[in-house]
Amino acid sequence: xxxxxxxxxxxxxxxxxYVAGEGFKNxxxxxxxxxxxxxxxxxxxxxxx
Amino acid sequence: xxxxxxxxxxLKELGVEVLAMSTDSRFTHKVWNEDELSKMVEGGVPFPxxxxxxxxxxxxxxxxxxxxxxxxxxxxxxxxxxxxxAMEVLTPSVGRNPEELIRQLKAFQHVRATGGAxxxxxxxxxxxxxxxxxxxxxxxxWEVWKP
Numbered sequence: 001x002x003x004x005x006x007x008x009x010x011x012x013x014x015x016x017x018y019v020a021g022e023g024f025k026n027x028x029x030x031x032x033x034x035x036x037x038x039x040x041x042x043x044x045x046x047x048x049x
Numbered sequence: 050x051x052x053x054x055x056x057x058x059x060l061k062e063l064g065v066e067v068l069a070m071s072t073d074s075r076f077t078h079k080v081w082n083e084d085e086l087s088k089m090v091e092g093g094v095p096f097p098x099x100x101x102x103x104x105x106x107x108x109x110x111x112x113x114x115x116x117x118x119x120x121x122x123x124x125x126x127x128x129x130x131x132x133x134x135a136m137e138v139l140t141p142s143v144g145r146n147p148e149e150l151i152r153q154l155k156a157f158q159h160v161r162a163t164g165g166a167x168x169x170x171x172x173x174x175x176x177x178x179x180x181x182x183x184x185x186x187x188x189x190x191w192e193v194w195k196p
Contacts, residue, residue: 010132036127
């Protein structure tokens with residue numbers, strides 16, 4: 001398995017998503033090639049921070 | 050999430066897209082956004098909320114906690130070539146600082162705009178002195194920059 005590391009290409013993924021105003025869709029990281037992306041993981045909906 | 054959402058207009062100006070991800074389903078994302086986040090930030094979270102059920106993606110990014118079954122707080126800056134330029138991983142109880150995220154983005158964008166000819170010292174803000182790495186700078190950083 002290729003792990004994420006700084007200075008290396010970000011491992012591509014596809015995931016189902018909710019987008020406000022658009023509804024549900026699938027999103028691939030590689031669809032964003034050509035622009036800056038901030039990918040934020042967080043522990044869960046309805047958590048406090 | 051709400052804190053990043055509040056900074057979204059500034060991030061958009063920098064040409065940055067945000068992708069948020071947790072192990073919740075897309076259905077839970079929708080309800081959370083409509084129920085609660087929209088009360089913290091007008092309109093709710095304006096960027097995609099992705100579902101990483103099972104932690105498959107979090108595992109690859111080194112942020113999946115198998116015991117808790119959740120992705121811990123991990124933030125990755127990915128450049129237009131798809132290369133990870135920065136990562137920050139925190140345990141769940143401490144939130145991120147979106148101001149520092151924006152500072153880092155501006156610094157990485159500046160370095161990229163110079164083709165790597167310039168580097169930004171600690172705490173750099175736009176307009177501050179940059180460093181131009183090369184043989185002439187060796188041992189002379191003190192002449193151009195102090196903390």
